[in-house]
Amino acid sequence: MHAWESIQTTLELIEERLSEEISIDDLANAANLSPFYYQRLFKRLVNKTVMEYIKLRRLAKASEHLAEHKNRILDVALNFGFESHETFTRAFKKAYGLTPEEYRANPVKLNQFVKPELILxxxxxxxxxxxxxxxxxxxxxxxxxxxxxxxxxxxxxxxxxxxxxxxxxxxxxxxxxxxxxxxxxxxxxxxxxxxxxxxxxxxxxxxxxxxxxxxxxxxxxxxxxxxxxxxxxxxxxxxxxxxxxxxxxxxxxxxxxxxxxxxxxxxxxxxxxxxxxxxxxxxxxxxxxxxxxxxxxxxxxxx
Missing domain, CATH: 3.20.80.10 (Regulatory factor, effector binding domain)
Known part of the structure; x- marks a missing residue:
């Protein structure tokens, strides 16, 4: 298996588990790499650290739920791995320039960090x-x-x-x-x-x-x-x-x-x-x- 294939395997795994707890050790094991080398290779191929990438993909899915469902914002935050309403709001505002409440009131179109296909x-x-x-x-x-x-x-x-x-x-x-x-x-x-x-x-x-x-x-x-x-x-x-x-x-x-x-x-x-x-x-x-x-x-x- 090529190195990029190992990272792609974990990208698919992350996508499946965005609503669950995800650890570096579990991802490194799935890639058959040490945690140290896995994180270095991930950053080089994806241009984000592992945890930054996971946060951006969680925000992408959370924004979909905010626009399409009426769940409480706190429930959306917890469902996608954020510890609190405050943590979710801070991450959302940093990524999109508006709060989850503002987005739900006016669901504008958003750019998201796309899951890469490294084979390309x-x-x-x-x-x-x-x-x-x-x-x-x-x-x-x-x-x-x-x-x-x-x-x-x-x-x-x-x-x-x-x-x-x-x-x-x-x-x-x-x-x-x-x-x-x-x-x-x-x-x-x-x-x-x-x-x-x-x-x-x-x-x-x-x-x-x-x-x-x-x-x-x-x-x-x-x-x-x-x-x-x-x-x-x-x-x-x-x-x-x-x-x-x-x-x-x-x-x-x-x-x-x-x-x-x-x-x-x-x-x-x-x-x-x-x-x-x-x-x-x-x-x-x-x-x-x-x-x-x-x-x-x-x-x-x-x-």
Whole structure:
């Protein structure tokens, strides 16, 4: 067994026992490693200490219960391993910038620290070969766009760290932007029947450490709407990373970050970098699968 496989085994174990007591010794035994070496390896591969990671995953599950159930906040805290209401509130506020009471009163969208799939750091596949990893399927292909496509929507400046890797917590500005678009898209004319919803990430006028994020819908070329942003996807060849998950929430809450990290490593391995924008292309969700794509224009590092 590779070292990363030992750590992945304990990541699965942690996920199963978030409502139970979890000890370093038990996890180290499951990984067949000494507690000292286990903690060192975990920190190197997951970028968090074991106990920090457990706390963040407990907060993720606790926030789901706060939004979906009416249990007392103290009961939620105790059910997910927090010693008291005060301890839970302090950890919640530090992670998300608001208290559990404030979140329950106004359940905004949150970014969570995603459970990693470490295999994505070590396995490489060719173009057109699907990679099946636990709960997602990823495939890299090339696609030529013969004609430009036009999208209209709303944009906002967002910290780049919120969009990469699923390793930050806080209010999910991008998801809030999608909620806003959903309530306003009836104002946008000339929508293409069967067209895609999409998001564009680009620097634009964003300050250092941030980028512009636009959530939009596909419209007829030449459409302009006052008060809304426009993005024209140029006719070029794109590198497309398509990925699917069992449902839409899983797709946008974890699979999107896992595919992001895989694609970043895939491009580096193939001596490619992306141009100055990246695209998220959304497709209708069915009862069987939720699917989306990342589009980039690849440029050889050797050029």
């Amino acid at each position: 750091n070590y396995i490489m596949v060719d173009e057109g070969v699907p990679l099946i990893v636990d709960d997602i399927v990823i495939e890299v292909t090339r696609r030529r766009l013969s004609n430009p496509r036009t999208f209209i929507g709303i944009e906002k400046e967002i910290p780049i760290c919120q969009l990469m890797g699923g390793e930050t917590t806080g209010i999910a500005i991008a998801k809030e932007l999608w909620m806003k678009l959903g309530s306003q898209k009836h104002n946008i004319p000339n929508k293409i029947p069967g067209g895609n919803e999409f998001a564009a990430l680009y620097m634009g006028s964003a300050k250092e450490g941030n980028c512009m994020y636009m959530a939009g819908i596909e419209v007829e070329p030449g459409t302009l709407v006052e008060g809304y942003s426009i993005f024209e996807l140029p006719a070029k060849e794109y590198l497309v990373c398509g990925f699917e998950a069992e449902n839409f929430n899983e797709l946008v809450d974890s699979a999107v970050f896992k595919a992001d990290k895989f694609m970043e490593r895939w491009m580096k391995n193939h001596n490619l970098i992306a141009t100055d924008f990246a695209i998220e292309m959304y497709y209708p969700t069915t009862p069987e699968v939720a699917y989306m794509e990342h589009w980039t224009i690849p440029v050889s590092i050797e050029q």
